[in-house]
Amino acid sequence: MPVKKIVVCMLLLVLCLCAGCGEQSDVKKSDIVLDTAVTLTARGEDAQAAIDESMARLRNIDNMVNPNVPASDVNKLAQNAGTGKWVALQPETFKMLVVAQDYARKTNGAFDVTTKPLVDLWGIGTDHAKVPTPAELSEAQKKVGWQKLELDEGTQSARLLQKGMGVDLGGVAKGFAVDEVRKIYARYGIKDGLINLGASSMYALGVNQEGTAWRIGLRHPRKEDAQEKMAILPLTNEALSTSGDYERFFEAGGIRYHHIIDPRTGWPAKSGAMSVTIVAADTVEDGGMLTDILTTAVFVLGPEQGARFLRGQDGIEGAVTDGRYQLWTTGDLAKELVDVSPDFHFWQESGEGL
């Protein structure tokens, strides 16, 4: 081989190797936090450090909202319920409560973190789940009501006005946590990654390893296998949450009793919804937390009322499945969803005639 050709070949080889050096691969870590299988993925020079700090932050948030942690904020609130005493809270818990109360007001109590006595009574997802008696239900319902949770901005404190009350942040904390991890990623300069809290709340940053939008599978609500998808949604720089009646439930007498309670009836919500997915644009402040709250709220409100409620929320779009296998969508979601299972047909919420 002539010398010139050899030199060209060597140059090409060096170029190829250098191109390879520049490519960074995803760093991934999984753990159980906030009662959820969390997987954090990040790409960038400081990906490992960002993930390690994020996992520590998730555990720190868990300690504030976990009723099994004796010194958690939610435990302190429950212990002091009805005493008149104000409980000083961590700023994180206080913020969750402020936004939760805002949406309790906006949804007329469909979303209500004081639903805890009912959540505990039904025990869905525990080994003592049961259909309560009417007497038990009405007793628990007396201890529910977002108007009986007071917040004091100046001292970052809260109090519950009645003995036996409690707050359950199961419908807020994962979304809040997603926003917190996102802030950590930003501090470490992470531009691409996936923050995934058990598919229930997530945030997709930038692109995946192939250089395209992250592809998020939306679970088919009536297939036992969690891998069976109803649709795929490409996601980039957006938050997404999903709530479904398949997550935690038990069946008795052919009826499915699930973990999303309608505080107004005391029963698992019978709104006609099977699952709700909400997406928030990058521009929406606290997008992760809002999508988490809204999935539960819309599930309780039901497909029609819920979709109508979503239309009034800037930067937010949603998809709701109902028992007739209709998929109600708002915003541009109908155009963005791909590979929709043949089981579902679309119903674009127009706001007219409903």
Ligand code: ADP
């Ligand atoms: P997931 O944990 O799968 O994300 P959701 O976001 O739908 O589920 O939140 C459901 C949880 O929120 C329940 O397990 C319970 O702890 C709490 N919860 C149930 N009903 C309500 C409600 N109407 N308003 C606020 N929180 C609720």
Ligand code: MG
């Ligand atoms: Mg949720």
